[in-house]
Amino acid sequence: MTFDALPGSRDRALEILLGEAPEVRAHPGNLQFMPTRITGSETGILLHQVWEDEPAFTTYTAGPGFAAVGDALRPLMDGPPTRQVVRGEIA
16 A cells, blocks of 8 residues: 655654554464655655455454554545555465
8 A cells, every 4th residue: 555645744654554563463364564655755655564365454454453543544644545455375
């Protein structure tokens, strides 16, 4: 997922994501949760997630932690996020 934070809000958005990281990483089926600044952008954020399977991701997104992070991030976002879902098998 990528999104642009409102000017001056990227650090706060990253704080929120990094604060949620331990809980997400401990969620069954999470293999990676990595919020990063997009190089060359003052506002861009990339949230890279890898999940063991779709049911694990679906369980996480149905939980209260996911909703709370969304509620906290939404006012800091300059438009909706762009999501790219890639399905694969772990080699």
